[in-house]
Amino acid sequence: MIASTPKPPYYAVIFTSIKKETDDGYNTMGEKMIQLAKEQAGFLGVESARNDVGITVSYWATLEDIHQWKQHTEHLIAQQYGREKWYKFYCTRICKVERDYSFIANN
Secondary structure: OOOOOOOOOEEEEEEEEEEOOOOOOHHHHHHHHHHHHHOOOOEEEEEEEEOOOEEEEEEEOOHHHHHHHHOOHHHHHHHHHHHHHHEEEEEEEEEEEOOOOOOOOOO
């Protein structure tokens, strides 16, 4: 699903990852983190896709909202598990969205 975001500016956290072969609770934790993020102040939406490379983009109102989410107790546990058992590699990028536009087909 494509996130419905407000008029810019706002922020995007782009999380790109390559998983190890094991699942070991990964999908369950991912669903839990999305639900928990939705409850956080400043959360605007999320988009995610996974094939060989996983990309999750979450949208936030402010940098402080992103910082608070990064420090959330349950999110810290998920981050630790990611480093210990789920990811071969990950990269997080934080960007300010200054402009956006979209297209919707009339079919």
